[in-house]
Amino acid sequence: MNNLWRHLDLPFEIKPPTELLNIHYDYPFNVADVTELCGYTNDEVQDFIRSLDPDLTLDLIEGFYTPPGGSIPVHNDGDILCKMNQSFGEDGGILRWWKASEIFKKQPTVSDDQRQYEGDAIDYADRDNCTFLDQVNTNQPTLINTNVLHDTYNPPDAPGRWTLCFKPLINLQPITWDQGIELFKDYIIGEAT
Numbered sequence: 001m002n003n004l005w006r007h008l009d010l011p012f013e014i015k016p017p018t019e020l021l022n023i024h025y026d027y028p029f030n031v032a033d034v035t036e037l038c039g040y041t042n043d044e045v046q047d048f049i050r051s052l053d054p055d056l057t058l059d060l061i062e063g064f065y066t067p068p069g070g071s072i073p074v075h076n077d078g079d080i081l082c083k084m085n086q087s088f089g090e091d092g093g094i095l096r097w098w099k100a101s102e103i104f105k106k107q108p109t110v111s112d113d114q115r116q117y118e119g120d121a122i123d124y125a126d127r128d129n130c131t132f133l134d135q136v137n138t139n140q141p142t143l144i145n146t147n148v149l150h151d152t153y154n155p156p157d158a159p160g161r162w163t164l165c166f167k168p169l170i171n172l173q174p175i176t177w178d179q180g181i182e183l184f185k186d187y188i189i190g191e192a193t
């Protein structure tokens with residue numbers, strides 16, 4: 001199995017956040033804490049995450065929009081290493097991973113009061129200097145490795161693609177990819193438990 005993503009079979013459906021889907025803001029503002037911005041919460045996901053381990057909580061929920069024909073810059077998520085994503089878009093809308101020979105660092109754009117911990121700098125890379133690693137459609141719940149450089153792509157003829165990002169914290173610290181694999185193991189599709 002790859003070390004970048006796993007599709008998940010959850011015991012419930014993550015419903016489209018109808019209050020968010022009409023918001024089409026531009027990058028970098030398209031990566032936003034939608035809990036803070038719009039008051040979006042999801043009790044089913046919160047309860048599910050807590051059921052995996054009593055020390056797990058959810059950080060504020062992020063949402064981002066990829067317009068038709070658009071993508072977001074190649075980046076990693078700093079100290080957020082593993083997320084559960086759910087997109088609402090076309091099958092051709094994807095998350096892609098990249099390898100880069102050169103990176104540059106920037107501080108996260110979200111303010112400290114939007115996070116429950118201190119954020120590290122984010123790595124960025126120029127897509128033209130990157131080597132493609134893998135891609136996945138996240139229209140079903142998907143555990144994703146956000147420590148490796150990644151971006152999104154949405155086909156030109158597709159409607160906008162909205163994605164919710166759920167960030168599990170263990171004792172208020174981000175989980176690693178390996179911790180994610182262990183915590184979600186009973187819900188990973190295609191992997192023995």
Ligand SMILES: [Fe+2]
Nearest residue numbers: 075076077146
């Ligand atoms: Fe990211």
